Amino acid sequence: MLASSTLRLPNIRPTPISSNQNPSEPDTKPVPQARKLKGSARLNRWSRARTIRSGRKLDRPDQQVQALEAKRPPVEATESELNSVTKIDGEDDVELRVGKSIYMISDGTGWTAEHSVNAALGQFEHCLVDRGCPVNTHLFSGIDDVDRLMEIVKQAAKEGAMVVYTLADPSMGESAKQACKLWGIPSTDILGPITEAIAAHLGVSPSGLPRGAPGRTIPLSEEYFRRIEAIEFTIKQDDGALPQNLYKADIVLTGVSRTGKTPLSIYLAQKGYKVANVPIVMGIELPKTLFEVDPEKVFGLTINPVILQAIRKARAKSLGFNIETRSNYSEMDYVREELEFARRNFAQNPVWPVIEVTGKAIEETAAVILRLYHDRKHRCSMPGISKRY
């Protein structure tokens, strides 16, 4: 189970609250740490290149890190860190064997911090996957007083964690920044820079109120109802139910079993679109209404047969299908024939875009669909998804 917002993150094993958090001593200063951060040769090259490109003055990264380290109060290696030490080949990475923590602190839900950290961690899949550098993330949401904030920052210092924060109140943000600086904790303000940029752009100062603060409680909007309606509609229309309602949908998805129609429908519904999905099953006629509705809102999904077979085998196993059903559902001949049956249906309806979902995360397919949907709705030379606040 994951608290992340992406539907495809590779080989991620969520764990309970890390065991190396010490329940006692909430008020003690962080104790010294013996660990030394050291970048790999590849990181150093990348970092130099980035610095040169950005026109900043080039320091030797090693020197920078060492200077920071001198300031940071060292901590003793905790049990879980010691447990996670594994031998890695490669001269540069010898010091990088311990698990690293990222603390996400928010005065709201924390989903923005989490979303951004997940997206950024996507850039480190090559090392997360092979467990060369295991990362623990800790989300602290609803942190709206300085004492609690300081407690978490101290804990981060103890654990040698980095801190990312989204704090709407500028004084809270400043406290986080200063405390991290004082204790030598690497920290990043996620929303501060964009909020400042928007403030300058609009010529209006931000409210400084976290989401959910009393001053930000707003009467239920029309939009709120529309979204809930979209979700309820989409649930009711799942898996070909109520084909007579297809005309009410904003988007209609169609494809064979296990092309991801249901999670995709739900993802789009959360964004406010009424979605219906119609399964394509070999030998079963598609509902007439599918061909009667505006073809510009219909999207076909297709997938590589080998991958589809693998997914169906896993599915059949988890559902406990008996041998006969299973062979029909996930045997390669049947899979190919069914995809061919879908292809013929798509070919007869050339307006329907056919989207290849192989290897795509749900959000990626959703992005493609919404791009096409909006481009078709508002044909112009500059496609994109727009809204007005």
Add this chain to the structure above:
Amino acid sequence: MLASSTLRLPNIRPTPISSNQNPSEPDTKPVPQARKLKGSARLNRWSRARTIRSGRKLDRPDQQVQALEAKRPPVEATESELNSVTKIDGEDDVELRVGKSIYMISDGTGWTAEHSVNAALGQFEHCLVDRGCPVNTHLFSGIDDVDRLMEIVKQAAKEGAMVVYTLADPSMGESAKQACKLWGIPSTDILGPITEAIAAHLGVSPSGLPRGAPGRTIPLSEEYFRRIEAIEFTIKQDDGALPQNLYKADIVLTGVSRTGKTPLSIYLAQKGYKVANVPIVMGIELPKTLFEVDPEKVFGLTINPVILQAIRKARAKSLGFNIETRSNYSEMDYVREELEFARRNFAQNPVWPVIEVTGKAIEETAAVILRLYHDRKHRCSMPGISKRY
């Protein structure tokens, strides 16, 4: 219909692609603009305070903006800008009447940029709501070549838009930054700073590959299947269906009609939790299994009766209930009695936390539930939601 990820954004009216995008002249340099940015007195105070706190050198904001403006090629006011000009009282805001645009450019889905911009715009609700400073956002996803990038940046310059970007490839990010600088466009790199901080923290260089790039196509993980299963489970369990399966759920929500059980269940399912929801209806016995499952996974939802009545009236209207049903469902006496019936049920099960959903967005309630859920599962002094990569 919205492409945003929050379920409660006030008074937002999405619009089609803005009509002021010029399909011709894709290769011409941006033409001069006559518009002048000017901050309000409040913004200036806020901005100075922020600068002083951050220890940066204090420039007069007006001078900064004017210096930037001098560099920026002016554009003619476009039709939609002229249309959106309205008279506003207040000496400081005279120049701020035109709609402002924010361009979000991503080489992936763009959801991170969108999520962050939405969160940051939450800080400007006080001005968005009363339409003092209407904002248009434009999402450009899947932008993976420099030509397309430059085309969009030029368009941003023409429109006087600001640019926020998430570009995994450092050379693309640098191109965006330089082009924005050259044309005096305010710009923010959303993921760059956090990616750099994580790189330094882990001692590993980022891959530079956007999500969905060939190098980042990863075999379907166990997690992918688990999430899809969570969504499918949650849909099947919606609205009290299959009470015999409650023991399979990670989280069980219960409350009277229109406390947001369904959208909340779906939101949590997207995060990988199997959620069942059980409606409380006056006079109807709750399923026995609800009292047999682990009470630590059951959450009661409650709401202010006045707000509930308003929501139910809207619902009854949209469903076309007849007068009798409607009066039963949304009359104040009935609403109060039903909430009291729910309260008695909750009181008999003191382990169930009762969450007040009035005025909370779906994500806020979800954050509260997940915090409690994880804290209960892993009792410790430092609550938070953790996972391991």
